[in-house]
Amino acid sequence: MTHENTANHVPDAQNxxxxxxxxxxDLGEWKxxxxxxxxxxxxxGTAVCLMGWVQFRRDHxxxxxxxxRDFGGLTQVVFSPDIAPQVHKSAHILRSEYVLAVRGSVxxxxxxxxxxxLPTGEIEVVVHEWKLLNTSKTPPFxxxxxxxxxxxxxxxWRYLDLRRPWMQANLRLRHKVTQAVRxxxxxxxxxxVETPILTKSTPEGARDFLVPSRLNPGEFYALPxxxxxxxxxxxxAGMDRYFQxxxxxxxxxxxxxxxxxxxxxxIEMSFVxxxxxxxxxxxxxxxxxxxxxxxxxSLPFSRMTWLEAMDRYGVDKPDTRFGxxxxxxxxxxxxxxxxxxxxxxxxxxxxxxxxAPLSRKEIDDLLEFVKNYGAQGLAWIKxxxxxxxxxxxKFLSEAERKHIAEALDTHNDDILFFxxxxxxxxxxxxxxxxxxxxxxLELIPENAFNFxxxxxxxxxxxxxxxxRYMACHHPFTSPAPDSLDKVVSDPANAFARAYDIxxxxxxxxxxxxxxxxxxxxxxxxxxxxxxxxxxxSRFGFLLxxxxxxxxxxxxxxxxxxRIVMLLAKASSIRDVIAFPKTQKAACLLTEAPSEVSSAQLxxxxxxxxxxxxxxxGACGTE
RNA sequence: GGAGCGGUAGUUAAGACGGUUAUAACGCCGGCCUGUCACGCCGGAGGCCGAGGGUUCGAGUCCCUUCCGCUCCGCCA
Numbered sequence: 001m002t003h004e005n006t007a008n009h010v011p012d013a014q015n016x017x018x019x020x021x022x023x024x025x026d027l028g029e030w031k032x033x034x035x036x037x038x039x040x041x042x043x044x045g046t047a048v049c050l051m052g053w054v055q056f057r058r059d060h061x062x063x064x065x066x067x068x069r070d071f072g073g074l075t076q077v078v079f080s081p082d083i084a085p086q087v088h089k090s091a092h093i094l095r096s097e098y099v100l101a102v103r104g105s106v107x108x109x110x111x112x113x114x115x116x117x118l119p120t121g122e123i124e125v126v127v128h129e130w131k132l133l134n135t136s137k138t139p140p141f142x143x144x145x146x147x148x149x150x151x152x153x154x155x156x157w158r159y160l161d162l163r164r165p166w167m168q169a170n171l172r173l174r175h176k177v178t179q180a181v182r183x184x185x186x187x188x189x190x191x192x193v194e195t196p197i198l199t200k201s202t203p204e205g206a207r208d209f210l211v212p213s214r215l216n217p218g219e220f221y222a223l224p225x226x227x228x229x230x231x232x233x234x235x236x237a238g239m240d241r242y243f244q245x246x247x248x249x250x251x252x253x254x255x256x257x258x259x260x261x262x263x264x265x266x267i268e269m270s271f272v273x274x275x276x277x278x279x280x281x282x283x284x285x286x287x288x289x290x291x292x293x294x295x296x297x298s299l300p301f302s303r304m305t306w307l308e309a310m311d312r313y314g315v316d317k318p319d320t321r322f323g324x325x326x327x328x329x330x331x332x333x334x335x336x337x338x339x340x341x342x343x344x345x346x347x348x349x350x351x352x353x354x355x356a357p358l359s360r361k362e363i364d365d366l367l368e369f370v371k372n373y374g375a376q377g378l379a380w381i382k383x384x385x386x387x388x389x390x391x392x393x394k395f396l397s398e399a400e401r402k403h404i405a406e407a408l409d410t411h412n413d414d415i416l417f418f419x420x421x422x423x424x425x426x427x428x429x430x431x432x433x434x435x436x437x438x439x440x441l442e443l444i445p446e447n448a449f450n451f452x453x454x455x456x457x458x459x460x461x462x463x464x465x466x467x468r469y470m471a472c473h474h475p476f477t478s479p480a481p482d483s484l485d486k487v488v489s490d491p492a493n494a495f496a497r498a499y500d501i502x503x504x505x506x507x508x509x510x511x512x513x514x515x516x517x518x519x520x521x522x523x524x525x526x527x528x529x530x531x532x533x534x535x536x537s538r539f540g541f542l543l544x545x546x547x548x549x550x551x552x553x554x555x556x557x558x559x560x561x562r563i564v565m566l567l568a569k570a571s572s573i574r575d576v577i578a579f580p581k582t583q584k585a586a587c588l589l590t591e592a593p594s595e596v597s598s599a600q601l602x603x604x605x606x607x608x609x610x611x612x613x614x615x616x617g618a619c620g621t622e
Numbered sequence: 623g624g625a626g627c628g629g630u631a632g633u634u635a636a637g638a639c640g641g642u643u644a645u646a647a648c649g650c651c652g653g654c655c656u657g658u659c660a661c662g663c664c665g666g667a668g669g670c671c672g673a674g675g676g677u678u679c680g681a682g683u684c685c686c687u688u689c690c691g692c693u694c695c696g697c698c699a
Contacts, residue, residue: 012650012651012667012668013632013650013651016650016651056659056660056661058657058658058659058660058661058662059655059661060655060656060657060658060661060662061654061655061656062655062656062657063655063656063657063658064656064658065657065658065659065661067659067660074659076658076659078657078658080656081656082656095650096649096650109657110657112657113657113658113659115658115659117659118659121659138632138649138650139632139633139649140632140633141632141633141634141649142633142634142648142649142660144660148633148634149633149634150628150629150633150634150691150692151691151692152629152690152691152692153633153691155691202699204699205698205699206697206698206699207697207698225698225699226699228699250698251698252697252698253696253697253698255693255694255698256692256693256694258698368625368626369694371625371695372625372626372694372695373695374695461699470699471699472699473699474699475699476699477699528699572692582690582691582692583691583692583693584690584691586690588690588691
C-alpha cells in the first residue's frame with residue numbers, strides 16, 4: 001500500500017469497496033420476478049423484484065437513478081427520499097458493476113420523462129427495499145456497447161467483455177444456430193454421436209496437437225483435426241446418418257477466421273451422391289436463416305465449378321455480391337511487343353468502372369497490397385476521353401488496345417488493372433485485389449447473403465516442398481468418375497467429387513463423396529506416394545473397415561464459428577467464441593499454455609531439452 | 623519463417639521537430655444537486671511514455687534488441 005497516509009481521509013476506490021463489502025447480503029427469500037428488459041407500461045402498479053448490475057448511476061443527492069442491467073436489458077430504478085428515506089440514503093454506496101436486488105413497484109414515468117431510446121423507457125421501478133448482493137472493483141474498461149477497447153484487455157478480462165450486450169447477443173445467436181442445426185438434423189433422422197478427442201495422429205495435412213500417454217510411455221495421442229475417419233467408420237457401422245457439433249484442433253498459425261480449436265457441424269450420410277448432400281446442407285442453412293434471422297434464403301444455391309471460379313474470380317471462394325470479374329487476356333496478348341505480357345503464362349485484367357480518379361498514392365497502396373500475393377508490379381490504364389493514360393500503353397498495339405477495350409467493355413473514367421505471370425500468382429493477386437477494391441469502394445451490399453457451391457475441385461495439388469502430390473480436400477475423397485484412370489497416371493488433371501459451400505466470399509464448409517471401396521482408397525494412397533506398408537500402418541483400420549461392406553457415403557463439415565461470425569456481422573471468429581486465443585495461441589485469461597512441473601513430466605516419461613523454447617525452431621533442420 | 627500496423631493515466635487517444643512541470647476526454651475519489659437517463663456543476667488524485675540497451679549536455683520523440691496485441695503472406699489434407 002503506497003497511499004497509507006491519504007487512505008484515512010480520502011478513500012480510494014479500493015478502500016471504498018472494502019468498506020461497502022460489509023453491507024453484502026445473501027438472497028435470502030428474495031426471488032426475481034422479472035428481467036431488466038421486460039417491464040412496460042402494462043406492468044404499472046405491479047410489485048416486482050429485479051436483480052442485476054449497476055450500469056449507470058445518476059446520484060442527484062436527492063433522487064438516485066440507477067440503470068440496472070441483466071442479460072435482458074436495462075431498467076431505470078429510482079431511490080427517492082420521499083418514498084423511503086433510509087433506503088435512499090443507503091443507496092449512495094452503489095457504484096459501477098455492483099450487484100443488487102431491488103424490490104419495488106413499477107410506475108409510468110412522469111409526463112415528458114419517457115426515454116424512447118430504451119425499450120423499458122416508459123416505466124421505472126420505485127425501490128422500496130434493496131440488497132447489495134456484491135461489490136465490484138472499478139472495471140478495467142467500461143462495460144458498454146460502444147466501448148472501443150484493446151483486444152488484449154478484452155481477452156484478459158473476458159468475463160467482463162462478455163457482459164457487454166453485443167457479446168451477449170453473439171453467444172446467444174450462436175446458441176440459436178446450434179439449436180437450429182440439432183432440430184433440423186434430428187428431423188432428418190441424423191444421429192448425434194460423440195467421437196474420441198484422444199485419437200491417433202495422422203500426420204497428413206495440418207499439424208496435430210499431441211497428448212503424451214502416461215500408460216504407454218513414449219507414445220502419443222493426437223487431438224482430432226476433424227472426426228473424418230470416425231464418421232466414415234460410423235457409416236460402415238450402419239448408422240446411416242450421423243452428425244456432431246464437434247471441437248476440432250489444428251496446430252497451425254492463427255488468423256481472424258482461424259483458431260487452434262474451432263467447432264464444426266460434422267455430417268455424414270450413407271447411400272447418397274453429391275446432390276443429396278448439397279440439398280441437405282442447403283436445407284440446413286435455410287433452417288438456420290429462418291430460425292435465427294427470420295430470413296428466407298432462395299434454394300437451390302448457385303453452383304460454379306472450381307475452374308470457373310478461378311477463371312472469373314481468381315479464388316476458390318468467390319464473393320458474388322459484387323462484380324469486378326477478372327478477364328483473361330493471355331491469348332490476346334500472346335504476340336504482344338510487351339514482353340511482360342507476351343512471355344507470361346497468364347495475363348488477366350480487372351476493370352473498376354469509374355475508377356480513373358484513383359490517385360497515384362491510392363494506386364501505390366494497391367501495388368503494396370498485391371505484393372502480398374507475390375506480384376512484382378501492378379500495371380494500370382486509365383480510360384480518358386480520347387486517350388488512355390498509362391505507363392504501359394506505349395507497348396500495346398492498336399489491335400491489342402482494341403481487343404482489351406472490347407474484352408473489358410471499357411468506358412470513360414474506368415481504370416483497368418493488369419497482372420501477368422504464373423497463373424496461381426495472377427489469380428491470387430487479382431482475385432484478392434478484387435475483394436479489397438470491393439470493400440474499399442463500398443461495392444458490397446450491406447445485407448446480402450450470397451451462397452455459392454464450388455464444385456469439381458482438383459483431386460490433387462503438387463506440393464513443391466515435399467515434391468509429391470497432396471490431396472486437395474483430403475485423401476479419402478473419391479475421384480470424379482471420368483478421373484478414375486488419372487489418379488495414378490495423370491494426377492495433375494484428376495478431379496474430385498468434392499464441394500465447398502461459400503457465403504459472401506467465406507468458405508463456410510466443405511465435403512465430398514468418399515472412397516467406399518478399399519481398392520479405390522488404396523489407389524489414392526498410392527497416388528499420394530504412400531508405400532503399401534505406410535498406408536497400412538497409418539490407415540490400416542480404415543482399409544479393413546472398407547473391406548467389411550462399407551456403403552457408399554459422403555458428407556460435409558460446416559464451420560460453425562465462421563457461420564455465426566457472418567450472421568453476427570463480426571470481423572473475427574474471436575467475437576463469437578466465448579474464450580478464444582490470441583494470435584500466439586495463448587489464452588490471456590488463464591495464461592495457458594504454461595509450464596508444468598517436473599513431476600508431471602516424469603509421469604509421462606518426458607524430459608525437456610535445455611532451453612526448449614529456443615531449440616524448438618531448430619527442429620526442422622535435424 | 624516473412625511483411626505491415628499498434629503499445630503514452632484505469633480506458634480511448636493527442637504529443638513524433640530531441641529541449642521547462644507529458645495533454646484531453648471519459649472513468650475514479652471528494653463536495654453540491656429531487657427528474658436524470660452517457661445527468662449537471664466545483665475540486666482532487668492518478669504516468670518508469672511496453673521492457674532492456676545505445677546515441678546525446680538532454681530521449682515519449684533518434685538507433686539497436688526484445689516482449690505483447692492485431693492484419694496479412696507462408697502454413698491451414
